[in-house]
Amino acid sequence: VVRGETVDLSQSGIAAMMRVEVRVGAVVRLEFSVPSGDIEIHAVVRQKSAFRYGFQFLESSSSQDLIGRTCRDLAMKRVINGSE
Numbered sequence: 001v002v003r004g005e006t007v008d009l010s011q012s013g014i015a016a017m018m019r020v021e022v023r024v025g026a027v028v029r030l031e032f033s034v035p036s037g038d039i040e041i042h043a044v045v046r047q048k049s050a051f052r053y054g055f056q057f058l059e060s061s062s063s064q065d066l067i068g069r070t071c072r073d074l075a076m077k078r079v080i081n082g083s084e
Contacts, residue, residue, distance in 0.1 A: 004053075006032060011068045013043065013056040024048050030055060034070040039063045 004018035014030065022028065026045045033039065041063040047054035057064060 007052065009034075009067065009071060009074075011057075011064065011071055013046070013054060015052060015054050017051050018053055019051060022048070022053060027058065028055070034066060035073070036070060037066055039066060041067075 002018060002020050002022070004016035006014060006016050008015035014032070022045050024045050024047065028043055028045065029040065030043050031038070031040050041061065042058045043055035044058060045053055046056045057067075
């Protein structure tokens with residue numbers, strides 16, 4: 001188990017800051033929480049820049065539906081709060 005801090009989330013992937021080395025191309029299982037529930041999904045490491053990693057989600061699942069809903073909700077909050 002490796003812990004990290006999420007810095008970006010989209011329907012297709014996630015970026016996280018981690019203090020351990022993960023090989024680009026490695027397939028990993030990610031577990032994280034969004035406001036409407038817990039996510040467990042497989043992803044491939046696509047990018048690495050210092051301690052920031054970019055992961056692309058691999059499967060289409062109920063987890064991705066939950067991620068999509070979360071992204072839409074967060075985008076709406078940004079518009080309502082005048083961030084855009």
